[in-house]
Each structure stands twice: as structure tokens, then as C-alpha cells.
Amino acid sequence: xxxxxxxxxxxxxxxxxxxxxxxxxxxxxxxxxxxxxxxxxxxxxxxxxxxxxxxxxxxxxxxxxxxxxxxxxxxxxxxxxxxxxxxxxxxxxxxxxxxxxxxxxxxxxxxxxxxxxxxxxxxxxxxxxxxxxxxxxxxxxxxxxxxxxxxxxxxxxxxxxxxxxxxxxxxxxxxxxxxxxxxxxxxxxxxxxxx
Amino acid sequence: xxxxxxxxxxxxxxxxxxxxxxxxxxxxxxxxxxxxxxxxxxxxxxxxxxxxxxxxxxxxxxxxxxxxxxxxxxxxxxxxxxxxxxxxxxxxxxxxxxxxxxxxxxxxxxxxxxxxxxxxxxxxxxxxxxxxxxxxxxxxxxxxxxxxxxxxxxxxxxxxxxxxxxxxxxxxxxxxxxxxxxxxxxxxxxxxxxx
Numbered sequence: 337x338x339x340x341x342x343x344x345x346x347x348x349x350x351x352x353x354x355x356x357x358x359x360x361x362x363x364x365x366x367x368x369x370x371x372x373x374x375x376x377x378x379x380x381x382x383x384x385x386x387x388x389x390x391x392x393x394x395x396x397x398x399x400x401x402x403x404x405x406x407x408x409x410x411x412x413x414x415x416x417x418x419x420x421x422x423x424x425x426x427x428x429x430x431x432x433x434x435x436x437x438x439x440x441x442x443x444x445x446x447x448x449x450x451x452x453x454x455x456x457x458x459x460x461x462x463x464x465x466x467x468x469x470x471x472x473x474x475x476x477x478x479x480x481x482x483x484x485x486x487x488x489x490x491x492x493x494x495x496x497x498x499x500x501x502x503x504x505x506x507x508x509x510x511x512x513x514x515x516x517x518x519x520x521x522x523x524x525x526x527x528x529x530x531x
Numbered sequence: 532x533x534x535x536x537x538x539x540x541x542x543x544x545x546x547x548x549x550x551x552x553x554x555x556x557x558x559x560x561x562x563x564x565x566x567x568x569x570x571x572x573x574x575x576x577x578x579x580x581x582x583x584x585x586x587x588x589x590x591x592x593x594x595x596x597x598x599x600x601x602x603x604x605x606x607x608x609x610x611x612x613x614x615x616x617x618x619x620x621x622x623x624x625x626x627x628x629x630x631x632x633x634x635x636x637x638x639x640x641x642x643x644x645x646x647x648x649x650x651x652x653x654x655x656x657x658x659x660x661x662x663x664x665x666x667x668x669x670x671x672x673x674x675x676x677x678x679x680x681x682x683x684x685x686x687x688x689x690x691x692x693x694x695x696x697x698x699x700x701x702x703x704x705x706x707x708x709x710x711x712x713x714x715x716x717x718x719x720x721x722x723x724x725x726x
Contacts, residue, residue: 359693462698467712498554498704499715503657508703509693517662520694 338404338527341450346395346407351491351513356406359516363406368394372409380418384409384445385459392447392455399451404526407447410513412488414440419488428478428489432496435488436469442488442511446519448526456526460515462506464492469500533599533722536645541590541602546686546708551601554711558601563589567604575613579604579640580654587642587650594646599721602642605708607683609635614683623673623684627691630683632663637683637706641714643721651721655710657701659687664695 343363345356356363370391374383387409395405412419414434422428445459477496483489490496492504492511509516538558540551551558565586569578582604590600607614609629617623640654672691678684685691687699687706704711 355693358690360690467716492703495553495555498550498711501702501712503701504703505700506698507696508687508699516693517696521662 338523340402341404341527342400342402344395344399344403344405346391346405347513349408349513351493352408355509355512355514355516359520366395366398366405368398370394380411380413380416381441381443381459381461383418384411384443385447385457386445388445388447388459389455389457392449396449396453399449401451403451404523405447405449406519407449408444408514410442410444410487410510412440412442414438414488421487422484422489424484425478428484429474431489432469432474432477433471435464435466435490436474436500437466439463439465440488442506444510444513444515446515446522448522450526454526456522458518458522460507460510460518462504462508462510464504464511465502466500467502469496473500533718535597536599536722537595537597539590539594539598539600541586541600542708544603544708546688547603550704550707550709550711554715561590561593561600563593565589575606575608575611576636576638576654576656578613579606579638580642580652581640583640583642583654584650584652587644591644591648594644596646598646599718600642600644601714602644603639603709605637605639605682605705607635607637609633609683616682617679617684619679620673623679624669626684627664627669627672628666630659630661630664630685631669631695632661634658634660635683637701639705639708639710641710641717643717645721649721651717653713653717655702655705655713657699657703657705659699659706660697661695662697664691668695 344366345363348367388407391407442462447457449455481494507515539561540558543562583602586602617626637657642652644650676689702710
């Protein structure tokens with residue numbers, strides 16, 4: 337699809353793999369632990385693109401001539417605070433409860449990088465509005481789905497998203513971890529534009 | 532989940548079945564052909580709820596005491612016109628091409644009906660914004676996915692939705708055929724409220 341480029345996905349997220357597959361893109365997965373630390377004063381919406389660049393930097397030295405790396409980071413922002421992954425079930429309950437009957441933002445930052453150090457970073461924001469969730473519904477969800485690997489402790493494509501999300505404003509797949517249509521656009525631009 | 536009620540889905544759509552399953556609802560499928568004809572002067576956004584009521588009427592006589600019927604209809608509206616399913620590949624191409632670089636509405640109407648003729652109908656609207664699609668992308672999609680059973684000739688959950696939809700404003704699952712969180716809310720209301 338993208339000429340002779342070989343796409344490398346620098347992410348362990350099974351959701352991102354699944355999304356890239358559904359986009360019809362062939363890729364291999366290559367990851368390296370990166371410390372997900374960002375400057376305290378950074379605007380929350382700038383954090384994901386920053387972290388995606390950090391992740392790309394960690395893998396830059398492994399890139400071969402025809403390889404094109406995609407890294408991404410997704411955060412949930414509520415009340416101007418970045419919400420990460422829950423440490424345990426109690427924190428997960430509090431996180432989901434805090435999303436109930438409110439709007440929050442999900443921001444995914446993406447970096448595309450090639451072996452010549454040409455790169456582009458961008459991010460997309462999706463607004464998500466949850467209905468009022470009952471404690472029983474939240475407990476049922478946490479028990480059945482154990483969303484401990486997810487920012488904000490929920491997956492939009494899971495039960496809680498189906499019964500609890502009134503509406504979104506933005507890209508749906510962005511909430512799952514990749515702004516797919518923006519990524520498709522940026523990949524095409526990246527490959528047709530000279531540096 | 533819904534006390535002693537037995538849910539009956541009055542729809543042949545595999546997407547609706549899949550969505551109800553993901554909502555954790557057990558159900559059986561029961562369908563009867565209904566003529567999907569609506570008054571010409573009807574406001575396009577009122578059409579899906581009207582058609583969902585027609586579909587419910589067709590099945591009303593089959594309902595047993597503990598059964599609860601759910602019927603639905605989904606239409607695509609662009610330039611204030613209801614867009615149905617394409618007749619053939621040429622019409623499908625024109626339909627998708629006409630969605631390119633524009634906003635359109637997807638409206639799903641739902642009727643819930645029990646054996647005592649208690650019923651409720653409602654509908655939800657989702658705004659969908661497509662990026663500019665290339666003819667090559669449209670042809671690729673139609674060839675690979677053959678979306679001839681879908682209003683507007685596309686599925687949001689398919690390739691064209693992933694690479695082509697910039698954003699939506701509303702319920703994602705509504706575009707697939709059921710406004711899942713609204714349905715969950717309405718089912719709970721329906722079952723707790725006396726007539």
C-alpha cells in the first residue's frame with residue numbers, strides 16, 4: 337500500500353495492532369521500554385505527541401533504510417488532568433466513577449519517523465460524554481473486563497462504552513488508540529512529500 | 532439482565548445482532564417482511580422511528596407474555612434526502628462519492644414493544660464527516676467490502692470508515708444500526724415504569 341516502505345509499529349497495544357490491520361496495513365511490531373515521563377508544566381493536550389516522540393527516539397537506531405516507524409500515546413484528560421492507567425481495582429472504580437455524567441477528552445499523539453530522521457508528529461482530540469453510570473454497572477464492567485491496561489480504566493469498544501457513552505465528538509478510533517483517518521492522511525503525505 | 536423478560540430482536544441485520552450481544556443481552560431473532568414505505572411528506576429524520584414502528588406492528592401478534600420486541604431502522608440523510616441501500620455497484624460508487632468531503636446524518640429509530648401493546652419509540656442522530664475520498668479508495672472499498680446491504684453504501688466499522696471518516700458527533704454504534712447507550716437507558720426505563 338505504501339510503496340516499498342515497511343511499516344514498524346512501535347507499540348505493544350493489541351488495540352493499535354488491530355486498528356492498523358483493519359486499515360489494511362502490513363506491519364511488524366517492535367518495542368522498547370520508554371520512560372513515560374513528561375515535564376510537569378506541559379499542557380495536558382501536548383503530552384501524547386511528546387510521549388510518542390520519546391517512544392520513537394527509543395527505536396530510531398533500529399530503523400533500516402525502508403522502514404517507517406509509527407509510535408503513539410493515548411491519554412484521558414478530565415478537569416485538565418492527565419489520567420493514566422489504574423494501579424488497582426479501587427483506583428479503576430474511582431476513575432470510571434469520575435467519568436460518569438461528564439465530558440472528558442481522549443488525546444492520541446502519533447509520531448511517524450523514517451531511517452533518515454524525517455519525522456512528523458500530530459495529535460487528535462476526541463470528546464467523550466458518558467451518561468450517569470450506576471455503581472452496579474461500573475462494578476459489573478470492572479469485574480468482567482478488567483480494564484487495567486487502559487488509560488482512564490475503560491475501553492470505548494467494550495460493554496461500558498456501548499451502554500454508557502451517550503456521544504462522542506471526534507474520531508472514534510482515536511479513543512481506541514489511533515486516529516486512523518488522520519494517520520492514513522499523514523502517512524500518504526509523509527510518503528509523497530520530499531523533506 | 533432484564534428481569535424475566537425475553538428479548539426478541541426484530542431485525543435481520545448481523546450488525547444489530549452483534550451489538551445486542553456486545554451489550555450482554557440475550558435474545559432471539561424473529562423477522563417478518565415489512566414494506567418499508569413512508570409518507571412522502573414525512574420529515575426525513577422522522578422516517579426511521581416510523582419504519583421501526585411498522586416493523587414492530589408486523590410482529591406484534593407473535594409476542595408471548597414475557598417477550599419484549601426491539602425493532603429498528605437506520606437511514607442516511609444527506610442534503611435532506613433519505614439515502615437507502617444501493618441497487619448496484621454503480622449506484623454504490625455514486626453514493627459513497629457523494630458522502631466525500633461532506634457531513635451527513637445517520638438516524639436510527641427504535642421501537643420497544645411488549646405483549647400488552649405497551650411501546651416506546653425514539654431515534655438518535657449522529658453526524659458523520661467524511662474526508663475527501665479518492666476514486667481509487669472508493670473503488671478499493673466497494674470491491675473488497677461489497678456494502679450493498681448498507682444504507683449509504685458504507686459501514687463505519689469497515690475500512691472506508693477507518694481511513695475516511697474524520698470525525699463523528701453523536702453515538703458511534705447508532706451509525707452501525709443501534710443507539711446502544713440510549714437503548715440501554717430506554718429498556719431500563721421501559722421495564723421499571725408502569726404503563
